[in-house]
Amino acid sequence: MPVLSRLIPSPVVVDIRRGALDDLAALLADQRISASGKLAVAISGGSGQALRERLAPALPGAHWYQVADGTIDSAVKLADDIKGDRYDAVVGLGGGKIIDVAKYAAARVGMPMVAVATNLSHDGLCSPVATLDNDNGRGSYGVPTPIAVVIDLDIIREAPTRYVRSGIGDAVSNISCVADWELAHQVNGEEIDGLAAAMARQAGEAVLRHPGGVGDDSFLKVLAEGLVLTGISMSVAGDSRPASGACHEINHAFDLLYPKRAASHGEQVGLGACFAMHLRGARDESLLMAATLRRHGLPVLPDEIGFTADEFVQAVDYAPQTRPGRFTILEHLNLSTDQIRDAYADYAKTIRS
Ligand SMILES: NC(=O)C1=CN([C@@H]2O[C@H](COP(=O)(O)OP(=O)(O)OC[C@H]3O[C@@H](n4cnc5c(N)ncnc54)[C@H](OP(=O)(O)O)[C@@H]3O)[C@@H](O)[C@H]2O)C=CC1
Numbered sequence: 535m536p537v538l539s540r541l542i543p544s545p546v547v548v549d550i551r552r553g554a555l556d557d558l559a560a561l562l563a564d565q566r567i568s569a570s571g572k573l574a575v576a577i578s579g580g581s582g583q584a585l586r587e588r589l590a591p592a593l594p595g596a597h598w599y600q601v602a603d604g605t606i607d608s609a610v611k612l613a614d615d616i617k618g619d620r621y622d623a624v625v626g627l628g629g630g631k632i633i634d635v636a637k638y639a640a641a642r643v644g645m646p647m648v649a650v651a652t653n654l655s656h657d658g659l660c661s662p663v664a665t666l667d668n669d670n671g672r673g674s675y676g677v678p679t680p681i682a683v684v685i686d687l688d689i690i691r692e693a694p695t696r697y698v699r700s701g702i703g704d705a706v707s708n709i710s711c712v713a714d715w716e717l718a719h720q721v722n723g724e725e726i727d728g729l730a731a732a733m734a735r736q737a738g739e740a741v742l743r744h745p746g747g748v749g750d751d752s753f754l755k756v757l758a759e760g761l762v763l764t765g766i767s768m769s770v771a772g773d774s775r776p777a778s779g780a781c782h783e784i785n786h787a788f789d790l791l792y793p794k795r796a797a798s799h800g801e802q803v804g805l806g807a808c809f810a811m812h813l814r815g816a817r818d819e820s821l822l823m824a825a826t827l828r829r830h831g832l833p834v835l836p837d838e839i840g841f842t843a844d845e846f847v848q849a850v851d852y853a854p855q856t857r858p859g860r861f862t863i864l865e866h867l868n869l870s871t872d873q874i875r876d877a878y879a880d881y882a883k884t885i886r887s
């Protein structure tokens with residue numbers, strides 16, 4: 535029997551606008567996500583504390599949990615802390631780390647999870663994945679898709695610009711991730727989901743080609759929507775494949791090899807995507823991507839985030855080990871260290887010319 539349709543796990547509410555957080559309690563009540571208002575809200579010890587002071591009066595039934603970091607230990611601790619209480623939902627209110635910890639904790643205790651993104655630096659705000667540091671480095675854990683996603687553009691405007699721009703790198707990198715997926719399909723026959731690929735690629739293209747910047751709401755909306763759609767593309771695919779490729783392996787390698795110096799996720803994947811496009815011979819696309827990232831003040835060369843050429847070469851060399859089993863342009867070319875050095879020299883020359 536052919537399959538005539540399919541259900542896509544997706545949030546019941548996506549609310550992206552100025553002032554969205556003012557209506558959070560009403561929205562959760564209206565949608566029957568939290569009729570009692572009893573919520574476990576995960577926040578960071580930094581920006582989360584200030585948000586707590588502002589939001590607490592509007593969320594009288596909330597209990598606030600400070601999360602130390604983005605490790606699996608913190609996620610398990612949060613799950614242990616909330617499991618005895620009968621919360622309606624877990625709210626992850628913060629950047630990517632807090633949202634991932636909240637997603638994992640909610641999954642562990644079987645509660646719905648509401649993602650309230652306070653920056654736009656990553657596409658994890660609506661994905662069925664929690665990326666957490668563990669004893670072996672970092673893992674991506676499958677979790678349910680958030681039941682609701684709320685992005686208040688007033689809050690986003692208060693976040694450090696760096697952590698808004700970063701999301702441009704993550705969104706645009708989708709173009710390289712999908713190219714890696716198509717390569718794996720051609721070379722290895724890996725199954726590719728056309729809908730997931732289309733959603734991820736179009737999210738990347740919309741951000742790539744938008745003439746605006748992080749200072750205007752129309753651009754912020756397209757960026758936020760692109761990040762949400764990218765998350766849903768991962769739900770369609772069943773894993774992070776449409777939004778994670780060679781660029782992400784390079785990013786994970788930076789994080790693992792240089793943990794104290796690593797730049798932000800979006801900065802690293804954007805740079806990695808420009809390099810990966812160059813490696814696959816898509817020189818015009820690589821240059822267009824680099825020009826766009828530059829226009830937004832994002833890095834396209836390692837020295838722009840404090841790394842030498844040699845450190846970048848080491849990261850690219852190590853990158854395939856970060857996601858064993860994933861096939862990208864890096865595994866396909868299987869370059870030696872010297873070949874990576876030559877490829878990087880060619881990339882840097884092209885970018886600088
Ligand atoms: N699950 C998935 O599918 C994906 C997960 N990720 C993961 O997401 C993480 C990256 O997310 P990212 O958001 O960059 O990292 P963080 O969560 O560390 O947030 C980055 C910075 O933004 C600050 N911040 C956030 N919101 C505000 C605000 N409104 N005002 C002031 N400061 C703010 C945080 O401050 P403070 O710490 O003080 O709150 C922090 O310094 C990585 O761990 C990455 O692996 C990335 C892509 C996909």
Ligand SMILES: O=C(CO)COP(=O)(O)O
Binds near residue numbers: 657658665704
């Ligand atoms: O960061 C991600 C998507 O942007 C998740 O990808 P990974 O599966 O490589 O952790």
